[in-house]
Amino acid sequence: MSDFPPLRDELKGLEPYGAPQLSLDEAPVQLNVNENPYGPSPECVADIAASVAAAAGTLNRYPDREFGELRAALAAYLGKDTPHGIVPDQVWAANGSNEVMLQLLQAYAGPGRTALSFAPTYSMYPEYARDTNTEWVVGHREEDFSLDLDHAGTLIERHRPAVVLLPSPNNPTGTALPHDAIAALCEVMGDGLLVVDEAYGEFRRAGVPSAVELLPAHRNLVVTRTMSKAFALAGARLGYLAADPALVDGIRVVRLPYHLSAVTQAVALAALRHEKELLGRVDDLRAERDATVGWLREQGHRVADSDANFVLFGVFRDRRAVWQALLDRGVLVREVGPDGWLRVSIGTPEEMKSFRMALTQATEEKS
Incomplete structure (x- = not known):
């Protein structure tokens, strides 16, 4: 009997990546995907x-495959986070930061090369490696959840990875990387790439700088x-990076033709014109995050310090049971990270009130 379809052996039996996606009728309060x-x-x-x-x-007609206007607008936006400025040739964009990461590994990793990260971290990273035949x-x-630089340096020197993937703030813990750690790892990497994933960078606390400040000093640094x-x-799917222009040129070799549609480019440019408004609630979300951290600790939970728009908390003997008890009360959070921990995205004050009430009831029920 034939083995059909003839899927690659390493993909057989695997489920597609994705958090639970429920209707609002099933889960009126959705706090699981950090929107x-x-x-x-x-x-x-x-x-x-x-x-x-x-x-x-x-x-x-085909869209501008180099999306020059969008790259210039993204460079102007990113340039506000560094005294050195950013030029369009340093910027690349794709359909979500997921595609940006995949293109990075297509260009700079692959067969015979290694990618490395430090757990707990974003669960898609090993899938990027798998999909590009990169050793993980x-x-x-x-x-x-901080990073031990001695451990990190030893691992890098042992495996000589082509790419190291480090989120800052880290997902799912919310932990930010200090500048001295990024600079030290760039030096240890040699010609390998250090990718600092700042998907949640705008939510960092006051005084926590962006890694884009370090780009002039480290040609092997990439900030996404x-x-x-x-x-x-989230519905538009637009991710981007800043790096040395030579690194951007390498990605242009592997990108698919016209990978950013004219519609995507138009939506992103319009959103950037409304930057002040769209980012206007970031301070509110930071305040709600900090209040959530404080409340969870008052309830006796262990909580990771967060520079993101989510909070990792625990530790539960049976986190699945707590997750289900929250869902039974209409609140969807994420079962992710180390065993015993749950992650809650920061929502509106009303949503967070529902979360607090549901968690109180759930933990009383399980105690």
Whole structure:
């Protein structure tokens, strides 16, 4: 009997990646995928709609495959996080930071090369390695989820990875990397790439700088971002990076032709024109995050310090039971990270009130 379909051996039996995606009827309070709970204003929606309508009139033609206008706008936005500025040739974008990461590994990793990270961390990283036939090596974080530089340096020197993937803030823990750690690891990497994934960078606490400040000093540093989180644009799928222009040119070799549609480019440009509005609730979400951390600790839970728009908390003897008890009360959180921990995205004050009430009831029920 034939083995059909003839899937690659390492993919057989695997399930596609994805968090539970339930309807609002099933889970009225959805706090599991770190979305911004505040949608765009009617003015922003109107600008996006008008921009898409204009793009629609050109859909018989291929889009600008180098998306020069968008790269310039992203460079201007990123440049606000560094005194050195960012130029368009340093910027690349794709359909979500997921595709950005995949393109990085396609260009700079692959067969005979290694990618490395430190757990607990973003669960998609090993899948990028798998999909590009890159050997995957994972180290560990400390008890408080910080990074031990001695351990990291030893692992890098032992395996000489082509790419190291480090989120800052880390997902699912929310832990940010200090600048001296990033600089030290760039030096240890030699010609290998250190990718600092700042998907949640806009939510970092006051005084925590962005890694884009370090780009002039380290040619092997790559900083990735997304418009899915702070920009409230998860449905548009736009991720981007900043790096040495030579690194960007390498990615251009592996990207598919016209990978960013004219519609995607139009939506992203319109959103960037409304930057002040779309990022206007970031301070509110930071405050709600800090209040959530404080409340969880008051309840006796262990909580990771967070620079993101989510909080990792525990430790539960049976986290699955707690997760289900929350869902039974209409609140969906994420069962992710080390055993015994759960992650809650920061929502509106009303959503967080529902979360607190549901968790109180769930833990009383399980105690």
